Amino acid sequence: MNLLQRIRTFLHWESAPKPDVNLLPEIYSHLKAFRLPLILTVLIMLAGTIGYVIIDGFTLMDAIYQTGITFTTVGFGEIAPISNIGRIFTITLVISGFAIFSSAIGILVAELNRGTIVAILKERRMLYEIARLKQHFVVCYHNAYTLEVTKQLKANHIPFVVVDPRPEIHEWAIEHNYPQYLKAEPHAELSMLKAHLASAKGLITLSDSIADNIALIASVRLFEKEHFLPRPYYVISAAESMSDVEKLKKLGADTVVSPTKLTAQRVSAVAARPDMQNLLEEFLYKSDNPLDMEEIEVPKYSWAVLKKLKETHIRQITNTSVIGITKKDGKFLTMPKGDVLITSECKLLIIGTQSDINTTKELLRRREKPKELRFV
Numbered sequence: 001m002n003l004l005q006r007i008r009t010f011l012h013w014e015s016a017p018k019p020d021v022n023l024l025p026e027i028y029s030h031l032k033a034f035r036l037p038l039i040l041t042v043l044i045m046l047a048g049t050i051g052y053v054i055i056d057g058f059t060l061m062d063a064i065y066q067t068g069i070t071f072t073t074v075g076f077g078e079i080a081p082i083s084n085i086g087r088i089f090t091i092t093l094v095i096s097g098f099a100i101f102s103s104a105i106g107i108l109v110a111e112l113n114r115g116t117i118v119a120i121l122k123e124r125r126m127l128y129e130i131a132r133l134k135q136h137f138v139v140c141y142h143n144a145y146t147l148e149v150t151k152q153l154k155a156n157h158i159p160f161v162v163v164d165p166r167p168e169i170h171e172w173a174i175e176h177n178y179p180q181y182l183k184a185e186p187h188a189e190l191s192m193l194k195a196h197l198a199s200a201k202g203l204i205t206l207s208d209s210i211a212d213n214i215a216l217i218a219s220v221r222l223f224e225k226e227h228f229l230p231r232p233y234y235v236i237s238a239a240e241s242m243s244d245v246e247k248l249k250k251l252g253a254d255t256v257v258s259p260t261k262l263t264a265q266r267v268s269a270v271a272a273r274p275d276m277q278n279l280l281e282e283f284l285y286k287s288d289n290p291l292d293m294e295e296i297e298v299p300k301y302s303w304a305v306l307k308k309l310k311e312t313h314i315r316q317i318t319n320t321s322v323i324g325i326t327k328k329d330g331k332f333l334t335m336p337k338g339d340v341l342i343t344s345e346c347k348l349l350i351i352g353t354q355s356d357i358n359t360t361k362e363l364l365r366r367r368e369k370p371k372e373l374r375f376v
Contacts, residue, residue, distance in 0.1 A: 017131040018131060019130065019131040019193075019194065020131075020194070020198065021127060021190065023124045026120050027120050031117075033111065034107060037107065040096075044067075045068070045071060048089075048093050049063040050063075051086075052066050052086070055086045056081075056083055058080060066078070066079055066080075071093050072097060073098060126181070127194055129179075130180050130196045133180070133199065134159075135199070135201040136158070136161060137153065137159070137161075137200065137203065138186075138192075138197060138202075139160050139161065139162045140164070140216055141205065141207040142162060142164040143206060143208060149204060150162065159180075160179075160180070161180045161196075162180070162181040162182070163184055163195055164182075164183065165185045169182075182194055186205070186212075187212070187219040189219070189223060192219070192220070197220075197223060197233070202235060203216070203233055206237075207238075210240070214247075214248065216237075217248060217253050235253045235254050236255045236257065237255070237256045238258070239256050240258065242258065244256075245258050291351060291352065292352065292354045294349075295347045296347065296348050296350055297346075298342055298344065298345065298346050298364050299365060300345060302365065305344050306341065306343070308340065309322060309341075309342060310338030314363070318356050318363060319352060319353075319356050322349065322350060323350075324336070325349070327343065327346050348360075348364075
């Protein structure tokens with residue numbers, strides 16, 4: 001392995017995933033203004049070389065060197081005696097070089113002042129960071145809900161990308177410590193490619209406008225079909241009224257949360273049971289709480305299908321408890337008894353530690369009857 005290959009391996013250039021969007025063509029388009037100074041530089045170098053060869057009989061290498069030091073005005077002096085005509089020719093080269101370099105610097109300063117090239121380079125670096133994410137969430141539109149959602153995602157070590165079309169997103173990202181973010185219209189296909197949606201787990205749209213949420217949900221579902229993705233995204237949306245909740249669900253949202261409804265439910269719950277007001281936060285949101293709750297779908301091929309709950313011995317094997325079952329038709333059974341039959345594609349609501357819940361997932365995904373049943 002040579003030195004270059006070692007450097008590439010050390011910097012992870014070989015294995016680093018590339019983003020779905022290449023921004024280099026955009027940079028090239030902003031460098032077009034430099035073409036004229038570069039062309040003039042080549043032409044003057046060529047003319048100067050030919051001039052010194054013809055006027056004062058310089059060798060080709062001496063003519064190239066004299067043209068270079070004259071054109072760049074470094075002040076090294078003459079490498080060989082020059083005639084009066086040659087000196088006039090040298091003055092012309094100096095003036096031409098000064099004019100070309102001045103124009104090139106002016107173009108460079110103008111481009112840097114616009115900030116377009118720097119912004120593209122920063123976005124390109126961000127796209128490479130986003131391309132490394134797997135099973136992340138794309139959180140669309142920055143607002144008060146976004147702040148709370150991203151706090152919970154960070155606390156649970158779930159990667160995410162915040163996408164918002166407003167230019168203030170750069171300041172918000174720094175202020176609220178968003179690791180990855182994009183300034184883009186969330187519903188555009190280019191934005192979805194930049195957010196590496198192909199590797200995402202799902203999308204969360206939190207716009208205050210129902211029209212934005214509708215457009216985004218429709219765009220995501222269309223993106224799934226056009227790119228032939230193997231599984232649908234889990235789409236979460238926010239809505240103010242119950243009519244909007246039903247509308248968004250019909251359009252393709254998996255979960256629609258109504259802040260108004262949640263607030264009303266929470267206030268009524270606190271009013272009815274003041275002593276239980278902190279139970280939900282302690283159980284679901286406290287980071288040092290060892291217990292967790294998750295819904296696990298039973299596959300069609302699972303060994304547990306068409307068996308009674310007590311026959312699976314889930315509690316004895318995995319130390320978790322089934323506190324609810326959602327049937328395929330959507331009917332929910334709370335605190336199911338042992339005689340309840342586990343059917344294909346039903347969902348078990350499990351409570352336990354995260355490691356025990358993961359063990360339960362693996363247990364239910366087996367095709368053959370687990371060996372652990374021999375010991376219970």
